[in-house]
Amino acid sequence: xxxxxxxxxxxxxxxxxxxxxxxxxxxxxxxxxxxxxxxxxxxxxxxxxxxxxxxxxxxxxxxxxxxxxxxxxxxxx
Numbered sequence: 591x592x593x594x595x596x597x598x599x600x601x602x603x604x605x606x607x608x609x610x611x612x613x614x615x616x617x618x619x620x621x622x623x624x625x626x627x628x629x630x631x632x633x634x635x636x637x638x639x640x641x642x643x644x645x646x647x648x649x650x651x652x653x654x655x656x657x658x659x660x661x662x663x664x665x666x667x
Contacts, residue, residue, distance in 0.1 A: 591609070591610060591612060591655075592606070593615055593654065594606075594650075594651070594654075595633075595651050596652075597648065598649045604641060607635055608633055608634065608635055608636060609636055610634075612653050615633065615651075618632070622645050625645070629644075630643065
C-alpha cells in the first residue's frame with residue numbers, strides 16, 4: 591500500500607510503502623488526530639523504517655488502493 595503524506599511548508603510529499611491496509615492507515619490517522627495538538631502520526635514502511643509527522647504539520651494524506659501487481663511477461667489480462 592502506498593501512502594503519500596503532505597507536510598505543511600514542505601514542497602515534496604513523503605511517499606511510504608507499507609504493509610498496512612487502507613483501514614489500518616486510516617485508523618492510525620484518526621488516532622493521531624484524536625490527541626490534542628500534540629499528536630503524532632506514525633507509520634512504518636516495508637523495510638521497517640518509521641516515519642513520524644506532528645499532526646499540526648500535516649497537509650494531507652493520500653491512501654493508495656490495495657491492488658495486485660502483474661508479475662511476468664504474459665500478455666493475458
